[in-house]
Amino acid sequence: MSNKYRVILQHIADSGEGSRQGRTLQFGIVSHDDIIDIADIVRTKAIVPDDEASVLAVGMKLLGQVVLKHRKELAFADFWPHFRKLSEKRKALSLIKDGFGECLRRDR
Template sequence: MSKRQHRYRITLEHVAASMPEQPLHEPLSLDFTNHDDVSAIVQRVQNAQFLPHEQAAELALGAKLLGNVLLANRDNPLFAELGQAFADFVKKLKAQPRPTAE
């Protein structure tokens, strides 16, 4: 690892099934790195208040995870069309107005 990276671990826990007879899945844990402080990004998106608090966290985290995969696999034809569209989306996301202080 040539650049300093933040290290993260996410654990996904299946807490309820959509139907009572369906079994719960075992927790899934995944480690990843990112050059950004992902927690700070989640907080900024939540503070922008253009989505409900939990959805803002889902969006920020999902975008960072997808961005990591796109960067690591930029030569993969599967992602050819998604790369520019994702970059455009991230620009729009970053341009969201910040709430004014009351």
């Protein structure tokens, strides 16, 4: 089963000169995982502060999709083995089911 999402990034404040407020970036993604459930697990396990849980979950999922798709290309070839190892470890330890944080805590 596929889950479809729309990601919207809106610029709400400037850090310097010029006004970029109101600019948005939107794109759609499809994932076999429920990304919102993953973010909830990250938040529940208190791996990072609550306001960073969604950023971590969504960021890792989006990065993973791109890296997997382009793993043989020069830009990702060196990174792919490391990301693959992290993904395999996550799956082996049932981190999606049991929580992403237990693995991170054990490896410190």
